[in-house]
Amino acid sequence: MDIAKLQKQLQAEHKALDQKFKFISELQTLMSKHGQSADDLLAILTAEPAADVAPAKKRGRKAGVKKAGPGIKKARVASPAKTRKKMAPRPLRSFKNPKTGQVTETRAPQVDKVIKTWAQELKVDWRSLEI
Incomplete structure (x- = not known):
């Protein structure tokens, strides 16, 4: 070596x-x-850990809450109901096709199929079609 x-x-x-x-x-x-x-x-x-000592808290579901199986419906337990705030609806916006003069109204123009097709045909951004 x-x-x-x-x-x-x-x-x-x-x-x-x-x-x-x-x-x-x-x-x-x-x-x-x-x-x-x-x-x-x-x-x-x-030494083995004592049974009366609570284990360290883990992230995730709360202790004692079990996940229901696919065929099992969850039973509602009487608990104080939390009221959820409703979001205000999106404003209604109008768009016009400059070639045909057709007008459409929508609350979600970025996903509206009509507005998307107009923008593709005219090769412009859909924001420019707003009235």
Whole structure:
């Protein structure tokens, strides 16, 4: 084997051992600071979580709310109803085809098929057809 490769391998192993030693020494200082022994630490690390302790909250559905299956209808539970604010309806806008003089009214001109076809035929933006 090449000596350079062996030196690199030994340096990598030495670095890993240094990190392990540093971790162990820091852990021992913490244990002595808090008056704990290695057996106490082992008991803490191997202990199973208690059943009476609530798990950390997760994002998503609220606890206890189960998702209904595809064939199951949800039963409405009597709860204080939240009133939703209704949005004001969009204003009614008028558009005119300059070639034919035909006028159309819509609340959503960006999706209106008639206005889109007029704009494509005339090769203009649909906003320019508004009266």
